[in-house]
Amino acid sequence: MLDYPLLAALAAVVREGGFDRAAAVLGVTPSAVSQRIRALEERVGATLVVRSQPPVPTEAGARLCAHVERVRLLESELADLPALAGPEEGPATLRVAVNADSLGSWFLPAAARFSAATGALLDLVLEDEEHTAARLRTGEVLAAVTADPTPVTGCRTRALGALRYVASASPAFLARHFPEGVNPTALxxxxxLRFDRKDGLQARWVRQTIGHELKAPTHWVPSTQGFLDASLAGLGWALNPLPLAAGHLAAGRLAELVPGRPLDVPLHWQHARLGARLLEALTREVAAEARRRLVMTA
Amino acid sequence: MLDYPLLAALAAVVREGGFDRAAAVLGVTPSAVSQRIRALEERVGATLVVRSQPPVPTEAGARLCAHVERVRLLESELADLPALAGPEEGPATLRVAVNADSLGSWFLPAAARFSAATGALLDLVLEDEEHTAARLRTGEVLAAVTADPTPVTGCRTRALGALRYVASASPAFLARHFPEGVNPTALxxxxxLRFDRKDGLQARWVRQTIGHELKAPTHWVPSTQGFLDASLAGLGWALNPLPLAAGHLAAGRLAELVPGRPLDVPLHWQHARLGARLLEALTREVAAEARRRLVMTA
Incomplete structure (x- = not known):
C-alpha cells in the first residue's frame, strides 16, 4: 500500500492552497507537512508540487491528488463502520466540472439536495470544454456537466436533456435596433454579446433562424449572470438560458428577437465508473433536476 | 509610422480568435491575413502569434495588439471628421478588467449607458488580481475595477467606494446549523462556501465578527450568481454582495448570520492616463453607478 499520511499532506497542500493552511486542517505543524511532502518526493523521485503562492502540483502530483480523492470517496462507502475513521477525517469532497451556464441557471438545487442528504462536499470547477475530457480521464474531476458528448475512457455518459436558450434583448433595444424586425441589415x-472567443451560440442562432453569417459589433461579457444583466440593461442582444430569462420575458423586461425560435444545447453527465454510492446519489439528483429544468430532446 | 494594415490584421486575428474570422471582419481573404502577419513578423524579426486553435499572441504580439487598441481609441477622438475613416472601420473597443463580484452585481448598467451614449464597444475580462496590474502596465487592458489598490505606473487610481457583503444563508440552513446562534463550535x-482558493472573505468575516480562525467543511463554487444560488438552496453560508442579496433578505429567502455585521471591500478604478474622451466618458458612468450601488467609505 502507498503511504497515505504522506499522500494526505500533498492533497491538503494542493486543496488548501498553502502549507500553513494544510497544516491547520491536518492538525500538524507546517514543518511536518513539508517533511511529508519531501519524503514523498524522494520516494517518487520527482517534484510533486511547485512551491509557489499558491503551490501548484506537477503532473505527477496532480495524479497522486486525484488518487487520494478517489480513495477518500471509496472510504466514504465504509461510513457505517465509524470506528475506522481517524479523528481528523472530514466528509468526502467530490470535484465536479460544470459548464458556466448550467452552474448559473439550474445545477445548484441538485447540489444542495445531494449535500443535505449525504453530508458530502462539492468542489465545483468551471468546465473548460477543451480540458474536461482530460481531467475526467486522469480522475482530477469525478464527473462533469458538459456540452461535449465525446465519450471518455473509464467514464459513463448519460444525456441530461438540452438547455434552452432564447435570443433576447430589452424592449428598448429591440425598438432602437430592430424597428423593422430582425433582418440581415439590422443584425x-x-x-x-459574446461570452468569450469560443462562444458561437449567437452566430449559430442567426445561421439557423435567418440563414445568414453574423458579423456585428460585439461586446464581450464573460459571466452568465453578467450576460443576462447586460441584455436587461440594453448593452446588446444575446442568447440567454431560458431558466434565467423566463421571468424577465414574462414581465416584459426582455423580449425575444424572433418569438418561438429558441436554440437547444444538449448537455451530458459524464462520470467515473467507480460504483461509489456518493457518486450514484449525485447522479440521481443531477438527473432529477435536469428533468425539471432542461428540455427533453428526441 | 508603423504599417497599420499589417498591425490591424494581427489585432483582428487575436481578437476574433482565428484567421478566417479575422479575414471576414477585415473584408479580405484568409491568405491575405496570413501574408500580412508573416510580413509583420519578418520586419519585427520574431513570431507574433502562435498558430494554435485559437491563435495565441506571443509577448511581442500582445504588445502590438495593445498598441493597436490604443491607437484606435485615440482615432475615435477624430470621429467628427468622418471622411477620414475607412469603409470597414467599426466602433472602438475598450478592454476593461472587472472583478467577478462587480460584474455580477453592479457594473453593467454603467457599461450600457456608456455604450448607448458613445456607440463604443466593451471587451470585459474577469479581473485576476495577480495579473491586472501587469495588464494595465502593458496596456492590454485600458482600465480595471479592482480590489487591489496598488498604484500602476502610467495609470490613475480613484476610489469607487466599497462593495458591501453580508454573511448570509437560507433560514432553513440557519435553523439546522446555528440553532443556538453563531459560535465557534457551530461554525x-x-x-x-468559497469562490476559489484565493477567496478569504468568509474567513476574514469570522475573524472580524467572532474573533476566531474559520476551519469548516467547504463547498467550492466559482461563480458570483452560483454563490448566491447555492446560499438560497441551502448548500452553505457565504458572504454575498448586498446588491444581489438585498431582495432575498427582504423577502426572507436569505437571512444574515449575525444581523448588522456586513463586511465592506473597497474597490478602485484604475485607468490609463490617455486623455481619451471615450475613457473619460466610461470613467464618469462607472463613478456614477458606484455612487448609487456601493457604500461610501470614510
Whole structure:
C-alpha cells in the first residue's frame, strides 16, 4: 500500500492552497507537512508540487491528488463502520466540472439536495470544454456537466436533456435596433454579446433562424449572470438560458428577437465508473433536476 | 509610422480568435491575413502569434495588439471628421478588467449607458488580481475595477467606494446549523462556501465578527450568481454582495448570520492616463453607478 499520511499532506497542500493552511486542517505543524511532502518526493523521485503562492502540483502530483480523492470517496462507502475513521477525517469532497451556464441557471438545487442528504462536499470547477475530457480521464474531476458528448475512457455518459436558450434583448433595444424586425441589415449593426472567443451560440442562432453569417459589433461579457444583466440593461442582444430569462420575458423586461425560435444545447453527465454510492446519489439528483429544468430532446 | 494594415490584421486575428474570422471582419481573404502577419513578423524579426486553435499572441504580439487598441481609441477622438475613416472601420473597443463580484452585481448598467451614449464597444475580462496590474502596465487592458489598490505606473487610481457583503444563508440552513446562534463550535461544523482558493472573505468575516480562525467543511463554487444560488438552496453560508442579496433578505429567502455585521471591500478604478474622451466618458458612468450601488467609505 502507498503511504497515505504522506499522500494526505500533498492533497491538503494542493486543496488548501498553502502549507500553513494544510497544516491547520491536518492538525500538524507546517514543518511536518513539508517533511511529508519531501519524503514523498524522494520516494517518487520527482517534484510533486511547485512551491509557489499558491503551490501548484506537477503532473505527477496532480495524479497522486486525484488518487487520494478517489480513495477518500471509496472510504466514504465504509461510513457505517465509524470506528475506522481517524479523528481528523472530514466528509468526502467530490470535484465536479460544470459548464458556466448550467452552474448559473439550474445545477445548484441538485447540489444542495445531494449535500443535505449525504453530508458530502462539492468542489465545483468551471468546465473548460477543451480540458474536461482530460481531467475526467486522469480522475482530477469525478464527473462533469458538459456540452461535449465525446465519450471518455473509464467514464459513463448519460444525456441530461438540452438547455434552452432564447435570443433576447430589452424592449428598448429591440425598438432602437430592430424597428423593422430582425433582418440581415439590422443584425449587422446591432451590438451583440459574446461570452468569450469560443462562444458561437449567437452566430449559430442567426445561421439557423435567418440563414445568414453574423458579423456585428460585439461586446464581450464573460459571466452568465453578467450576460443576462447586460441584455436587461440594453448593452446588446444575446442568447440567454431560458431558466434565467423566463421571468424577465414574462414581465416584459426582455423580449425575444424572433418569438418561438429558441436554440437547444444538449448537455451530458459524464462520470467515473467507480460504483461509489456518493457518486450514484449525485447522479440521481443531477438527473432529477435536469428533468425539471432542461428540455427533453428526441 | 508603423504599417497599420499589417498591425490591424494581427489585432483582428487575436481578437476574433482565428484567421478566417479575422479575414471576414477585415473584408479580405484568409491568405491575405496570413501574408500580412508573416510580413509583420519578418520586419519585427520574431513570431507574433502562435498558430494554435485559437491563435495565441506571443509577448511581442500582445504588445502590438495593445498598441493597436490604443491607437484606435485615440482615432475615435477624430470621429467628427468622418471622411477620414475607412469603409470597414467599426466602433472602438475598450478592454476593461472587472472583478467577478462587480460584474455580477453592479457594473453593467454603467457599461450600457456608456455604450448607448458613445456607440463604443466593451471587451470585459474577469479581473485576476495577480495579473491586472501587469495588464494595465502593458496596456492590454485600458482600465480595471479592482480590489487591489496598488498604484500602476502610467495609470490613475480613484476610489469607487466599497462593495458591501453580508454573511448570509437560507433560514432553513440557519435553523439546522446555528440553532443556538453563531459560535465557534457551530461554525466549525456548518458548511461554508468559497469562490476559489484565493477567496478569504468568509474567513476574514469570522475573524472580524467572532474573533476566531474559520476551519469548516467547504463547498467550492466559482461563480458570483452560483454563490448566491447555492446560499438560497441551502448548500452553505457565504458572504454575498448586498446588491444581489438585498431582495432575498427582504423577502426572507436569505437571512444574515449575525444581523448588522456586513463586511465592506473597497474597490478602485484604475485607468490609463490617455486623455481619451471615450475613457473619460466610461470613467464618469462607472463613478456614477458606484455612487448609487456601493457604500461610501470614510
Amino acid at each position: 449587422a449593426r446591432a451590438p451583440v | 466549525a461544523r456548518a458548511p461554508v
